[in-house]
Amino acid sequence: MSGRPERLWPLFAEIQSLDGIGPKTAQALAQTGIEAIRDLLFTLPYSGIDRRPRDTIRGADLPATLTVPVVVGQHRPPRKRGGAYRIEVDDAAMRFQIVYFHARPEYLMRLLPPGSRRLVSGRVELFDNVPQMTHPDHVLDSADAGSMPEFEPVYPLTAGVTQKIMTKAVAHALAKAPDLAEWIDPALVAKEGWPGWRDALSAAHAPDHTGNLAPTDVNRARLAYDELLAHQLTLALARRARRTRPGKITQGDGRLRTIVRGALEFSPTGAQLRALDEITADMACPERMNRLLQGDVGSGKTLVALLALLNAVEAGGQGVMMAPTEILARQHYDGLAPMAQTAGVALELLTGRDKGAERVRKLAALTAGEIDILVGTHAVFQDDVVFADLRLAIVDEQHRFGVRQRMELGRKGEGADVLVMTATPIPRSLALAQYGDMDVSVLDEKPPGRQPVQTALISEERMTEVVDHLRRAILEGRQAYWVCPLVEESETSDLAAAEARYAHLRAALGEDAVGLVHGQMPPADKDAAMARFNAGKTALLVATTVIEVGVNVPNASIMVIERAEAFGLAQLHQLRGRVGRGTAASTCVLLYRPPLGEAGMRRLTTLRETEDGFRIAEVDLEMRGAGDVIGVAQSGVPRFRIADLERQAGLMATAQSDARRLLEFDPELKTERGRAARTLLWLMRQDEAIRLISVG
Numbered sequence: 230m231s232g233r234p235e236r237l238w239p240l241f242a243e244i245q246s247l248d249g250i251g252p253k254t255a256q257a258l259a260q261t262g263i264e265a266i267r268d269l270l271f272t273l274p275y276s277g278i279d280r281r282p283r284d285t286i287r288g289a290d291l292p293a294t295l296t297v298p299v300v301v302g303q304h305r306p307p308r309k310r311g312g313a314y315r316i317e318v319d320d321a322a323m324r325f326q327i328v329y330f331h332a333r334p335e336y337l338m339r340l341l342p343p344g345s346r347r348l349v350s351g352r353v354e355l356f357d358n359v360p361q362m363t364h365p366d367h368v369l370d371s372a373d374a375g376s377m378p379e380f381e382p383v384y385p386l387t388a389g390v391t392q393k394i395m396t397k398a399v400a401h402a403l404a405k406a407p408d409l410a411e412w413i414d415p416a417l418v419a420k421e422g423w424p425g426w427r428d429a430l431s432a433a434h435a436p437d438h439t440g441n442l443a444p445t446d447v448n449r450a451r452l453a454y455d456e457l458l459a460h461q462l463t464l465a466l467a468r469r470a471r472r473t474r475p476g477k478i479t480q481g482d483g484r485l486r487t488i489v490r491g492a493l494e495f496s497p498t499g500a501q502l503r504a505l506d507e508i509t510a511d512m513a514c515p516e517r518m519n520r521l522l523q524g525d526v527g528s529g530k531t532l533v534a535l536l537a538l539l540n541a542v543e544a545g546g547q548g549v550m551m552a553p554t555e556i557l558a559r560q561h562y563d564g565l566a567p568m569a570q571t572a573g574v575a576l577e578l579l580t581g582r583d584k585g586a587e588r589v590r591k592l593a594a595l596t597a598g599e600i601d602i603l604v605g606t607h608a609v610f611q612d613d614v615v616f617a618d619l620r621l622a623i624v625d626e627q628h629r630f631g632v633r634q635r636m637e638l639g640r641k642g643e644g645a646d647v648l649v650m651t652a653t654p655i656p657r658s659l660a661l662a663q664y665g666d667m668d669v670s671v672l673d674e675k676p677p678g679r680q681p682v683q684t685a686l687i688s689e690e691r692m693t694e695v696v697d698h699l700r701r702a703i704l705e706g707r708q709a710y711w712v713c714p715l716v717e718e719s720e721t722s723d724l725a726a727a728e729a730r731y732a733h734l735r736a737a738l739g740e741d742a743v744g745l746v747h748g749q750m751p752p753a754d755k756d757a758a759m760a761r762f763n764a765g766k767t768a769l770l771v772a773t774t775v776i777e778v779g780v781n782v783p784n785a786s787i788m789v790i791e792r793a794e795a796f797g798l799a800q801l802h803q804l805r806g807r808v809g810r811g812t813a814a815s816t817c818v819l820l821y822r823p824p825l826g827e828a829g830m831r832r833l834t835t836l837r838e839t840e841d842g843f844r845i846a847e848v849d850l851e852m853r854g855a856g857d858v859i860g861v862a863q864s865g866v867p868r869f870r871i872a873d874l875e876r877q878a879g880l881m882a883t884a885q886s887d888a889r890r891l892l893e894f895d896p897e898l899k900t901e902r903g904r905a906a907r908t909l910l911w912l913m914r915q916d917e918a919i920r921l922i923s924v925g
């Protein structure tokens with residue numbers, strides 16, 4: 230691996246090598262992720278203080294931070310130890326006081342000698358109707374007055390680091406920033422009017438006015454673009470690395486798919502057919518497919534998955550489908566089993582529960598090619614699971630899976646095509662950040678005949694009415710879920726709450742009518758509870774959020790979510806998606822504990838107003854910010870220091886196409902611009918990308 234370019238060395242020096250940064254400050258900065266000089270440079274001011282001098286503080290709207298020339302008057306030391314040291318000053322129109330606590334009088338005499346002229350700047354407040362400036366930020370004599378910027382940047386701070394230290398450190402750091410060759414497409418630079426990297430950086434640290442702090446400022450936009458481009462280059466490199474490894478050509482003859490489609494009671498939606506066309510086209514190509522199938526809850530991803538798997542089987546190969554939980558794996562298995570039987574396809578289930586001889590038998594059958602389609606949990610990707618001829622790997626509901634894990638999965642089946650299915654609609658900017666290395670199919674059409682889910686917000690003070698309503702519904706033969714709250718971090722208290730609610734509802738609705746399922750139940754009990762509900766033997770299923778993703782019981786038409794205000798928007802949307810799957814009209818009751826806070830109110834009313842997963846996702850992004858929405862830690866999406874995914878979605882899209890184009894044109898990053906792009910990857914600490922270039 231070639232090393233980090235020499236020009237960047239100064240930027241990767243420890244922060245402590247800067248003048249004025251001692252070990253204590255360095256340690257404090259490290260707490261906020263600032264370790265190298267580059268980290269400091271990419272920490273931009275978030276606000277600024279107007280330090281333009283005025284003649285007098287008279288007429289200012291107090292309290293305010295003001296800058297004013299004064300003539301220093303009398304010093305009035307405190308009468309008691311620890312009291313206020315007051316210095317009277319006159320500006321052009323009035324007298325006020327500068328106040329210090331715990332300052333040495335000799336120092337103050339030197340700083341503000343009586344009779345001298347000074348430019349002072351600081352926060353002025355009224356105390357007993359007398360304006361005073363306590364501990365001015367700046368006291369300058371006339372000779373130095375020019376050294377104060379008219380608009381002073383304000384940096385995010387951490388304990389032990391002051392604005393003064395930050396400002397000085399940044400100035401020293403900027404002096405070390407080298408000129409770097411341009412890595413952005415020159416046409417884009419020209420179109421946007423972006424300055425070069427170093428100029429943009431200097432300017433971003435020296436804002437003139439508030440407008441310079443906005444993401445739309447040219448300097449900031451350019452620096453944000455650098456971050457996004459580096460990320461998209463990494464994804465594009467990963468994509469290329471996968472595509473250049475040979476895949477298999479999988480082209481079924483359609484015989485199994487015809488049988489299955491003939492046996493369906495419905496015809497696929499246009500969106501399902503489009504997605505299938507995209508998938509089968511990818512599978513027929515020698516490159517490996519790496520595709521995301523995005524579809525809101527209930528959009529019918531399972532059918533698309535099944536038909537894609539059958540394509541693999543028709544071509545003489547195998548397919549695997551992985552679900553995140555036991556319940557879902559089993560449900561997929563149960564759902565696919567009749568279809569598989571109709572088509573004469575060997576389907577098997579493998580989960581962590583398979584042990585001993587049973588597991589050995591399944592693995593042997595898999596290796597011998599006697600199993601066509603394997604469904605399971607993470608267990609299907611263990612080292613000793615060996616396929617005879619794996620063609621297609623499908624990962625369901627893996628929105629919790631990140632770029633890195635997908636890369637691992639790709640390594641599993643030699644040349645197998647990969648399809649990731651997610652039921653979490655995500656705004657375009659986030660999709661690009663998280664799945665920019667993939668191609669995307671969207672199921673943007675729901676199967677016909679769905680009735681909208683009526684959503685109601687009801688205070689838990691009216692719980693008795695809700696239970697009465699449930700009783701009547703159950704008598705009519707309807708089924709319902711009751712989701713118990715996430716009380717605290719601890720799972721045991723969740724469980725206690727669920728069990729208490731279970732006991733309460735059994736007492737109210739009859740012992741036989743109510744079932745319980747939660748994450749800590751023995752797996753066999755969980756299955757049994759789900760099976761009873763599925764078969765309609767229990768009418769009400771009390772559950773913790775284990776039912777959140779994918780569970781499909783079409784007859785269930787009521788969803789009660791207790792303490793709904795404690796759940797996130799995406800989760801509520803997923804939970805509600807469990808109903809409205811059949812033809813009966815469905816209801817979702819969001820039980821909340823009053824008083825409802827502002828954020829809780831916004832979430833619940835959003836949910837009441839729309840069932841559109843993409844709309845809900847946009848609100849979620851707006852309310853929580855990108856980092857929280859994708860769960861940065863595991864997603865492989867870096868925490869951008871400058872780029873703002875909510876407000877710079879357009880830049881992300883541009884970065885993706887720019888990165889892909891650059892690699893098409895210069896796959897080895899060897900041209901002048903390619904080499905500059907390598908520097909960018911080093912600068913942005915894109916280690917994964919650098920590894921990919923050096924192996925490629």
Ligand code: ADP
Nearest residue numbers: 495496497498526527528529530531532676781
């Ligand atoms: P999801 O995208 O949430 O995984 P599913 O695949 O579980 O959705 O499908 C939800 C329900 O819709 C299932 O009961 C399925 O049988 C049904 N379904 C799927 N496709 C269609 C269609 N084209 N027409 C009618 N119903 C469909």
Ligand code: MG
Nearest residue numbers: 530531652779
């Ligand atoms: Mg599903």
